Amino acid sequence: MLLGFQAQAHEMTPAYPKFNYSYIEGVSVTKMFLxxxxxxxxxxxxxxxxxxxxxxxxxxxxxxxKVKHAKKYPFDVYIRNSDLDRVGYICTISKVFKxxxxxxxxxxxxxxxxx
Amino acid sequence: xIKRITPLIFLLSTSYAWAVNSPITGTVQASCSIVTTTPxxxxxxNIWKLSTAAAxxxxxxxxxxxxxxxxxxxxxxxxxxxxxxxxSLSDTLTxxxxxxxxSGSVAGMSAYNGAKVVVGNxxxxxxxxxxxTFFTVASTASYGYxxxxxxxxxxxxxxxxxxxx
Numbered sequence: 001m002l003l004g005f006q007a008q009a010h011e012m013t014p015a016y017p018k019f020n021y022s023y024i025e026g027v028s029v030t031k032m033f034l035x036x037x038x039x040x041x042x043x044x045x046x047x048x049x050x051x052x053x054x055x056x057x058x059x060x061x062x063x064x065x066k067v068k069h070a071k072k073y074p075f076d077v078y079i080r081n082s083d084l085d086r087v088g089y090i091c092t093i094s095k096v097f098k099x100x101x102x103x104x105x106x107x108x109x110x111x112x113x114x115x
Numbered sequence: 116x117i118k119r120i121t122p123l124i125f126l127l128s129t130s131y132a133w134a135v136n137s138p139i140t141g142t143v144q145a146s147c148s149i150v151t152t153t154p155x156x157x158x159x160x161n162i163w164k165l166s167t168a169a170a171x172x173x174x175x176x177x178x179x180x181x182x183x184x185x186x187x188x189x190x191x192x193x194x195x196x197x198x199x200x201x202x203s204l205s206d207t208l209t210x211x212x213x214x215x216x217x218s219g220s221v222a223g224m225s226a227y228n229g230a231k232v233v234v235g236n237x238x239x240x241x242x243x244x245x246x247x248t249f250f251t252v253a254s255t256a257s258y259g260y261x262x263x264x265x266x267x268x269x270x271x272x273x274x275x276x277x278x279x280x
Contacts, residue, residue, distance in 0.1 A: 110147060
C-alpha cells in the first residue's frame with residue numbers, strides 16, 4: 001500500500017537553493033533536483049518568479065523537461081545577476097497534455113524559495 | 116625475543132584495524148512531496164450536475180503531502196472552477212468545492228482545518244508539523260438552470276502546491 005502511494009509523488013530539492021556565479025559573466029546559476037515518482041506524468045515545466053509571483057526570465061537546458069518515472073532529474077537554472085535581488089521562487093509544475101490518455105485530475109507544483 | 120615481539124605487533128595492528136570507524140554520512144534537507152493518492156472522479160447524479168461526492172456516484176480526490184521539516188512549507192490546494200477539456204458548453208457553469216485535512220501522522224495536524232485560509236477556490240494550509248498529511252478535495256459543477264450536460268468526457272484539474280516559506 002505504501003509503495004502504491006509513493007508511485008505518484010512529485011518532489012523537488014533543495015527547498016532553499018542558493019545562486020553561485022556561473023562561467024558566464026553577469027549570470028548566476030543554481031542546481032535543482034526533480035524527482036518524478038508520478039507514473040501518470042512525464043513532463044514538468046520550470047518557472048522562476050518574484051515573491052509576488054511575477055515571472056522572471058531565466059535559462060535552463062529546457063523549460064519543459066521530460067522526466068521518466070522514478071527518475072531523479074538534475075537541472076540548472078541561470079539568472080542574470082541584475083535579477084538576483086528579485087528572485088523569490090523556483091517552481092516545477094506537472095503538465096498534462098490534451099489528448100493524452102490521462103485519468104489524473106491533479107496538477108502538482110512545488111516551489112523552492114530563494115532566501 | 117623477536118619471536119615474542121612479532122605476534123604482539125600483529126595483535127596490536129589488528130586491534131588498531133578493528134578500531135577504525137567507517138562513517139555513513141547523510142544530509143537531511145527540508146523537503147515536500149506531493150502524492151496524488153486518489154484522482155477524483157465525477158459522478159452524474161442528474162443531467163445538470165457533475166459531482167465527486169460518493170453519494171453522487173463520484174470519488175473525491177485524495178492528496179497526500181510528506182513534509183520533511185516542520186514549518187518550512189505551505190500547501191495550497193485549488194479546486195476547479197473550469198473544465199480543462201469538455202464538449203462545447205453554451206451556458207454558465209456553477210462551481211462549488213472544498214479542500215479539507217482528513218488525517219495525518221501527527222496528532223497536532225488536526226488543527227490544520229481550523230487554521231486553513233480559504234480565498235476563492237484556493238485553500239492554504241500552513242504545514243507547521245513534519246510528517247504525512249492527507250487532504251480530500253471535492254468538486255461539483257452545475258450547468259445552466261438545470262440544463263443537461265452535453266454527452267462527452269469532462270476533465271477538470273485540481274492544483275496542489277507546496278510552497279517553501
